[in-house]
Amino acid sequence: MRGFSPCKYNNYIPFLSSSIIRCYSSVKGKIGVHINVENEVKCLDDAVSLFNRMVRMNPLPSVTLFCKLYKIMIDMKHYSSVVSLFQEMRKLRIPINDFMLNILINSYCLMHCVDCAFSVLPIYMKTGIPLDVVTFNTLLRGLFAQNKIRDAVELFKKVVRENICEPNQVMYATVMNGLSKRGHTQKTISLLRLMEQGNTKPNIYSYAIVIDALCKDGNLDGAINLLNEMKQKGIPQDRFIYGSLIDGLCKLGQWEKVRTFFSEMVNLNIYPDVYIFTMVIDGLCKEGKVEAAEEVMEHMIKKGVEPNIITYNVIMDGYCLRGQLVRARRIFDIMIDKCIEPDIFSYSILINGYCKKKKLAKAMQLLGEISQRGLKPSTVTYNTILHGLFEVGRIGDAKRVYAEMLYAGPKPDICTHSTVLDGYFRYGLVEEAMSLFNKLERKRENTNIGFYTVVLNGLCKNGKLDEAHSVFEKLSLIGLTPDVRTYTTMITGFCLQGLLDEAKRMLRKMEDNGCPPNNVTYRVIVQGFLRCSKFSEMETFMKEMADRGFSFDASTAELLVNIVRENPSVLDIIPELHSKNKY
DNA sequence: GTCCGTCTAT
Numbered sequence: 001m002r003g004f005s006p007c008k009y010n011n012y013i014p015f016l017s018s019s020i021i022r023c024y025s026s027v028k029g030k031i032g033v034h035i036n037v038e039n040e041v042k043c044l045d046d047a048v049s050l051f052n053r054m055v056r057m058n059p060l061p062s063v064t065l066f067c068k069l070y071k072i073m074i075d076m077k078h079y080s081s082v083v084s085l086f087q088e089m090r091k092l093r094i095p096i097n098d099f100m101l102n103i104l105i106n107s108y109c110l111m112h113c114v115d116c117a118f119s120v121l122p123i124y125m126k127t128g129i130p131l132d133v134v135t136f137n138t139l140l141r142g143l144f145a146q147n148k149i150r151d152a153v154e155l156f157k158k159v160v161r162e163n164i165c166e167p168n169q170v171m172y173a174t175v176m177n178g179l180s181k182r183g184h185t186q187k188t189i190s191l192l193r194l195m196e197q198g199n200t201k202p203n204i205y206s207y208a209i210v211i212d213a214l215c216k217d218g219n220l221d222g223a224i225n226l227l228n229e230m231k232q233k234g235i236p237q238d239r240f241i242y243g244s245l246i247d248g249l250c251k252l253g254q255w256e257k258v259r260t261f262f263s264e265m266v267n268l269n270i271y272p273d274v275y276i277f278t279m280v281i282d283g284l285c286k287e288g289k290v291e292a293a294e295e296v297m298e299h300m301i302k303k304g305v306e307p308n309i310i311t312y313n314v315i316m317d318g319y320c321l322r323g324q325l326v327r328a329r330r331i332f333d334i335m336i337d338k339c340i341e342p343d344i345f346s347y348s349i350l351i352n353g354y355c356k357k358k359k360l361a362k363a364m365q366l367l368g369e370i371s372q373r374g375l376k377p378s379t380v381t382y383n384t385i386l387h388g389l390f391e392v393g394r395i396g397d398a399k400r401v402y403a404e405m406l407y408a409g410p411k412p413d414i415c416t417h418s419t420v421l422d423g424y425f426r427y428g429l430v431e432e433a434m435s436l437f438n439k440l441e442r443k444r445e446n447t448n449i450g451f452y453t454v455v456l457n458g459l460c461k462n463g464k465l466d467e468a469h470s471v472f473e474k475l476s477l478i479g480l481t482p483d484v485r486t487y488t489t490m491i492t493g494f495c496l497q498g499l500l501d502e503a504k505r506m507l508r509k510m511e512d513n514g515c516p517p518n519n520v521t522y523r524v525i526v527q528g529f530l531r532c533s534k535f536s537e538m539e540t541f542m543k544e545m546a547d548r549g550f551s552f553d554a555s556t557a558e559l560l561v562n563i564v565r566e567n568p569s570v571l572d573i574i575p576e577l578h579s580k581n582k583y
Numbered sequence: 584g585t586c587c588g589t590c591t592a593t
Contacts, residue, residue, distance in 0.1 A: 037584095067584040074585095102585040137586040173587035208588040215589090243589030278590045285591095313591045320592090348592040355593090383593045415593060 035061060037068045044081060047073050051085050055092055063097045070103045074110065082107040098129045102138055109142025117142050133165045137174050144178030152178055166199075173205040180213035188213050204230075208240045215248030220257075223248060237268060243276050250283025258283070274300070278311045285318025290327075293318055309335070313345045320353030325362075328353050342373065348381045355388025363388055364397070379410045383419055390423030398423055414446055418454045425458025433458055449475070453486045460493025468493055484510070488521045495528025500537070503528055519550040527556055530563055 035054070041047045047069060054061045054069070066089065070082045086104050089096065101124060108117035117139055124131050136159055143152035156175050160167055172195055180188040192210050195202045207230050214223040223245055230237060242265040249258045258280065265272065277300040284293040293315055297307055312335040319328035332350060335342060347370050354363035367385055370377050382405045389398035402420055405412060412420075417440055424433035437455055440447070452475060459468035472490055475482055482490075487510040494503035503525055507517060517525075522545040529538035545551075552560070 062584090064584045069584095071584065097584095099585045104585095106585070132585095134586045139586095141586070168586090170587045175587095177587065203587095205587050212589065238588090240589045245589090247589065273589090275590050280590095282590065308590090310591050317591065343591095345591055350592095352592060378592085380593050385593095387593065413593095419593080 035065060037065065037072055041069065041072050044073070044076065044078050047076075047078065047081070048085070051088075055089070055094065060094060063095060063100060066094075067097075067099045067103055070100070070107075074103070074107060077110075079107040079111045083111075096127065096129075098132060098135075101129055102132075102134050105135060105142070106138045109138055109145060112142075112146055114139070114142035114146050114148065131165070133168050133171060136165060137168075137171050140171065140174045140178065144174070144181075147182070149178065149182060149184075169195075169200055169203050169205060172200060172202075173209060176206065176209045180209055185210075185213040185217055185219075202235075204235055204238060204241070207235060208238075208244065211241055212244040215244045218248065218252060220245070220248050220252065220254070237265075237270065239265070239270050239273055239276065242270060242272075243279065246276055247279040247283075250279055251286075253283070253287060272300075272303075272305070274305050274308050274311065277305055278308070278314055281311060282314040282318075285314055285321065288318075288322055290315065290318040290322065290324075309340050309343055309346070312340060313343075313349055316346065316353075317349045320349060320356065323353075323357055325350075325353050325357055325359070342375075344370065344375050344378050344381060347375065348378060348384055351381060351388075352384045355384055355391070358388075358392050360388055360392055360394060360397075367401075377405075377409060379413050379416060382409055382412070383415045386416065386419045386423070390419065390426065393427070395423070395427055395429075414448060414451050417445065418451045421451075421458060422454045425454075425462060428462060430458070430462045430464065447478075447480070449480045449483055449486055452480060453483075453489050456486065456493070457489045460489060460496065463497075465493050465497055465499075482510070482513075482515065484515055484518050484521065487515060487517070488524055491521060491528075492524045495524060495531070498528075498532055500528055500532060500534060516548075519553075522548075522550050523553060523556045526552075527559060530556075530559055533563075533567065535567070 035050070037050070040050055050069060051066075054065065070085070073079075073082050073085075083104065086096075086100070086107075101120060105117045105120050108114065108120065121131070123129075124135075136155070140152050140156060143149075143155065152175065156167075156171070159165060159171075172191060176188045176191050179191070188210055192202055192206055195206060207226060211223045211226050214220070214226065227237065227241065227245065230241070242261060245261050246258055246265075249255075249261065262272065262280075277296060281293045281296050284290070284296065297311065297315065300307065312331055316328045316331045319325070319331065328350060332342060332346060335346070347366055351363045351366050354360070354366065363385055367377060367381070370381070382401065385401055386398055386405075389395075389401065398420075402416075405416070417436070421433050421436060424430070424436065433455075452471065456468050456471055459465070459471065468490065472482070472486075475486075487506060491503045491506050494500070494506060507521065507525060510517060510521075522541060526538055526541050526545065529535070529541065
């Protein structure tokens with residue numbers, strides 16, 4: 001099952017000839033067995049025992065009934081059990097059909113094993129069952145789920161180009177959704193336009209996907225234009241479309257427009273559901289308007305829409321953001337009173353709240369409670385608590401929690417690694433940091449520029465400028481582009497060592513590389529020149545800074561005032577400061 | 584009986 005490279009997926013495609021599709025012979029299940037699968041199967045054990053009963057029946061139940069059983073198992077997320085039962089069926093030589101193979105492929109895809117899914121294709125060939133559009137849609141979704149975007153797009157193009165099957169609206173939607181969820185909004189829009197020209201016209205799903213992508217990008221104008229386009233074409237709207245729009249508007253704080261679309265929706269007899277209310281509540285919470293959010297919650301209850309776990313989590317997070325942990329905790333308890341079991345999000349949100357208030361004892365206590373509730377801490381839970389522990393300097397606890405995570409917890413992600421490295425560096429544990437860093441590099445762990453910026457910052461702050469410099473030089477080799485933070489980190493490092501020429505060179509370099517310095521960069525460089533009493537050069541940067549509309553923060557201003565006290569000659573440049581920077 | 588779209592945490 002292993003070792004299917006992208007080109008090997010293509011090895012299966014020659015099988016996909018029309019002859020195979022034509023020589024399909026239908027495998028009809030036998031009629032006469034009445035089993036209400038939905039009522040009988042409540043858990044995995046039920047499913048397996050029903051299966052065992054079914055295979056012993058004479059005559060055998062229909063293939064449809066087996067399919068129903070598998071579908072219910074998939075809904076319960078027992079994907080690997082579907083695979084086992086399927087294999088059992090094959091051993092018993094029980095007939096299968098196209099639906100069942102598609103279900104099998106879907107199980108593998110949902111297990112994030114798209115290679116195994118492709119390895120089902122030979123069964124189609126052997127049995128003469130045709131591959132259909134659903135097969136490809138499922139495979140495409142599986143590829144996207146494992147971030148194999150190029151393979152997915154290649155497969156899609158091949159299917160279309162070689163007329164392997166007629167792409168339907170679901171296929172377009174699958175590809176569009178896969179692309180849009182990974183940031184390719186433009187390509188998603190192109191596909192919508194492509195659909196308009198072809199036989200498969202865009203439907204409500206096509207528009208929903210593009211509108212959502214635009215809303216997530218903050219391009220509400222674009223989204224609203226598409227909404228109008230739908231109206232012109234007579235494609236009806238639904239709560240998904242309005243959900244995306246309202247969420248986008250809430251996130252931009254455009255409350256007037258939220259109201260407009262809310263009434264527009266209701267006028268179309270589309271009634272807001274728990275999703276839409278929760279999005280509004282979340283938007284209000286993120287703006288600090290938790291009281292208003294609670295009012296919306298009361299309103300939805302009056303309208304007969306019950307808040308769900310996410311609604312409560314969002315309000316808890318709202319109180320946490322304002323530092324009102326007692327209130328957040330009260331929501332948590334209310335939720336339990338209402339028999340809504342807290343999930344791992346609830347815990348992560350509360351733990352984050354306590355960490356922000358530096359109440360690590362409370363946070364640690366909650367971490368302990370998670371398993372008592374039969375839940376498992378997520379990567380985010382660990383990242384949050386690790387960050388909190390390092391923040392208050394509880395290094396020993398941080399190390400213990402990290403070890404626990406490595407031993408029994410979820411897989412650390414790039415954020416975990418960055419947090420731990422940053423913590424080690426911050427407390428001078430350079431050797432431990434570097435050994436972890438080297439280990440991660442050896443394992444070719446997923447990294448990004450933020451991760452490397454943490455390492456560069458750590459090295460600079462610990463006086464290892466040479467090492468930082470060589471890591472920095474390496475970035476382009478591993479295909480990472482420094483961002484404004486990366487450059488600023490390096491500039492800070494140079495300034496700390498008094499290497500002002502190097503700092504200047506880096507400032508020019510970032511500009512040349514199309515990454516203009518920001519407020520922070522200028523503050524750092526001006527402070528660097530200030531500390532070395534290089535006032536005339538400092539003036540150059542201050543001018544540049546003011547021209548770009550940046551200003552000082554309090555600490556730079558304070559530093560400047562102290563310097564002026566000692567060197568009255570600096571006063572010559574103060575008018576510049578007064579006119580442009582308010583200090 | 585199989586495949587597509589809206590909400591929460593670092």
